[in-house]
Amino acid sequence: MTTKKVTIREVAQASGVSIATVSQILNGKTKRFTPQTITRVRAARDQLGYEPDYFAQRMITKDSKTIGVIVPDITNPFFGQLLRGIEAVLFRANYITMLCDGADDRLKERDYLDELTRRGVDGFIISSAAVASETLREKQRPFIVLDQKMASGTADAVLTDDRQGGRLAAEHLAALGHQRVAMVLPAAPTANIARRLAGFQTVFPDALQIDGELSKQGGRAAAKALVQTDATAVFAANDEIAFGLYLGLAELGKRVPEDYSVIGYDDTEMAEYVTPQLTTIAQPITALGATTAEMLLARIAQPDKVWEERLLGVELVKRFSAKPL
Amino acid sequence: MTTKKVTIREVAQASGVSIATVSQILNGKTKRFTPQTITRVRAARDQLGYEPDYFAQRMITKDSKTIGVIVPDITNPFFGQLLRGIEAVLFRANYITMLCDGADDRLKERDYLDELTRRGVDGFIISSAAVASETLREKQRPFIVLDQKMASGTADAVLTDDRQGGRLAAEHLAALGHQRVAMVLPAAPTANIARRLAGFQTVFPDALQIDGELSKQGGRAAAKALVQTDATAVFAANDEIAFGLYLGLAELGKRVPEDYSVIGYDDTEMAEYVTPQLTTIAQPITALGATTAEMLLARIAQPDKVWEERLLGVELVKRFSAKPL
DNA sequence: TGCGTTTGGTAAAACGTTTTAATTACACGT
DNA sequence: ACGTGTAATTAAAACGTTTTACCAAACGCA
Known part of the structure; x- marks a missing residue:
């Protein structure tokens, strides 16, 4: 705090020109000036x-070179990987990302939204279902919503093919000979999770549904309900739940995949490291983040272009947590 | 972008007072005004x-109510949990946290540091070893460094008792009857990791050292080196490495804990969910974050108080990845 | 009444830029 | 000598607050 800030006025003084000149030259509006002045100022x-x-600067030009990113749970490695993707492209474009952990708290997310708006972020990336699109719209800022289809034709969106993902999981299980299957997912599923279910039901119309939060704890708890059923295989709404299932089932003396086949969703890094290695639906997590960021940047550059919607593919990665009945 | 901003001038107009009055009242400097004007303005x-x-506002009062947080790898769940702790207390104090993922890239971290300084953050929380304390100091901003002891008596710091953690791991292994043991850690360990090693050597002065980055991949790769030795137990510098070891060892046909006992460090959530459940040294991760944030806030409120250094305890949590020889 | 004191409020400066319209200087053609 | 055009530069306004010093009116009191 000891050295005081050097201001544009001093630069002007030092180079013997006016502050207007300095400002323009330093901002690249160098057309109208003589080479000498330019070098002198620099x-x-x-x-x-x-x-x-x-x-x-911000007082004049209202843009802030900042993007607000809201995630529901920073503790979930999925979002860690996602952020990698987002942040990398934003950083390259000289934007700073303001990360907000909603911590699954609707109110907190709202607060963040308000505060970030006040601070003049140039746009939002919303990866949480908790914030309504109207709320967002009234902030009058570009935003893009990730993995969460909203009223279409009214905002950009990048989606993954959740329906296909659900179907892939089901088909694999069916091919393995399973007939009685369950899916564990939250009682009030968000749009993307609901789509996974729909895809799953494409093959197993009357699959059982077991409640479970999108966390390891949620999966662990769901195991108790699972063993009460006659299901021989489970589809977890995300990998975290699957990991929880591993533990919960073990605690009840059941083995994976001998007693239960389980399929996860996301293909987070950990899926490969767990035993048995988790069969799961792979989303291109980092690419997802990168694409999202790119689309938002494009929107900011050109606010009036037509709404765009991008669908990214998913694939089944077979490992060892699902086996023939 | 359609609705134009409502300014203090309009509020003044509407309530029939001057803008100075409005400003003061709305900032709680309500002493000098009559109840009626106050309510009128509000x-x-x-x-x-x-x-x-x-x-x-920021043009005048130079504080920004923003803290910059730099972590080396947001993909590591340890940092996710840590951020939870940090962010929670910052949010409660009405600070916004700007999260920067260093991505293990020294240059990027430097850039972030510069940019955040320019944007007038009120302070930094540094959880990465890559930024030197001089660099930091020359930014002339309060900062606190986490888990990384720097020249003491010259900055705040919160540390965990790494040395004790290392010793605890070693003692446990010794009690289990292991004699030949190894530790896997990076070739150029940061200060805190070095302390873990030192503690470990307290009991096993000539423990083997195996190179491995602080990641799952690092652990997986280290397994190859491990099986060349005659060690019967490994101490991993963090849980991620331990998870990697699980897989790497399995790939080489070795079992945990039958062939190798392994002990991790951090007690991240996943430690409980992996099989066998990981015996590890527990750090109070979230508390660590919270304490750090609180100390930084205290420093900001009172810039000239004496440097403080806090040491948090660790403990051994016994699970099933280490067994008697 | 006269005079110091409190009360309630305001004018104006300051913060450090960007941007626009104006100004100067000069060369050129007639 | 005079307009005309152009190239280089600048004066001044604007952005929306906070803060400080000052002011007028009312008050207390001998």
Whole structure:
């Protein structure tokens, strides 16, 4: 706090021109100036170590070079990987990402939304179902919603083919000879989870549904309900639940895959490291993040272009948690 | 973008007072005004939906109510949990946290540091070893460094008792009858990892050291080196490595804990869900984050208080990945 | 009445930029 | 000598607050 800030005025002084000149030259509007002045100004800038004051700049040009990202649970490695993708492209475009962990708290997410708006973020990436699209729209900022289809034709969106993912899981189980199957998913599923279920039901119209939060704990608890049924295979709404199932089932003396085949969803890194290695539906997590960020940037650059919607594919990766009946 | 911003001037107009009055009242400096004007102003504020412009405010009062947090790898669940702790207390204090994923890239971390400084963050929480304390100091901002002891008496720090953690792991292994043991850790360990090693060597002065990055991949690769030795037990520098070891060992036809006892470090959530459940040294991860944030806030409130250093305890949690020889 | 003191409030400066319209200087053609 | 055009630069407004010093009116009191 000891060294005081060097201002544009001092640079102007040092190079013997007006502050308007300095501002323009340093912002690349170099057309109208003579080579000498240009070098003179730049030299002064370097020599004094001048950095334009961020807030003063923002007062004029209202953009902030900042994107707000809201995720529901930063503790879930899925979002860690997703953020990698988002953040990488944003950083390359010189944007700073403001990460907000909603912690599954609707109110908190709202607060964040308000505060970030006040702070003039240039756009939002919403990866949580908890924020309604109207709320978002009234903020009058570009936003893109991830993995959560909203009223279409009214916002950008990037989706993965959840329906296909659900079907893939079901088909694999069916091919393995399973007839009685269950899916564990939250009691109030978000749109994307619901689509996974729908896809699953394409093959198993009367699959059992077991309640379970989207977390390891949720899966662990769901195991108790599972063993009461006559199902021989489970489809977990995400990998975290599947991991929970592993433990919950073990606690009840059941083995995977001998007693229960289980299929996860996401293909998070850990899926490969768990025993037995988890058969799961792979989403291109990092690519998902990257694509999202790119689309938002495109929207910011060109606010009036037509709404775009992108669908990314998924695939089944067979490992060892599902076996023939 | 259609509705234009409502400014303090309009509020003043609406309540028939000057903008100075509005500003003061709305900032709680309510002492000098009559109850009626106060209510009148507040009413106008509410009625017009006035929100002070963030950037204009920041131009005057230089604080930004923002903390920059830099982590080396957001993909590692340890940092997810840590962030939970940090973010929760910051949010409660009305601070926004700007999360930056260093992605193990020194240069990127530097860039972030520069940019955040320019944007006037009120302080930094550094959880990565890659940024040097001098670099940090020259930013002239309060900062606190986590789990990484720097030149002491010159910055705040919160540490966990890594040395004790290392010793605990070693003692457990010794009690189980192991004599030949190894530790896997990065070739260029950071200060905290080095302390774990030192503690471990307290009991096993000539423990083998196997190179391995702090990731699942790192552990997986290290397994190959491990099986070349005559060690019967491994101490992994963190849980991620331990998980990697599980897989790597399995790929080589070895079983845990029958062939190798393994002990992890961190007690991340996953430790309980893996099979066999991982014996590990528990750090109070979320508390660690919370404490750090609190200390930084305290420093910001009172920049000249004496440097503080806090040491948090660790404990051994026995599960099933280490067994008697 | 006169005078210091409190009360309630405001004018104006300051924060550090960007941007627009104006100004100067000069060359050129007639 | 005079307009005309153009190239280089700048003065000044604007952005929306907070803060400080000052002011007028009312009050207390001998």
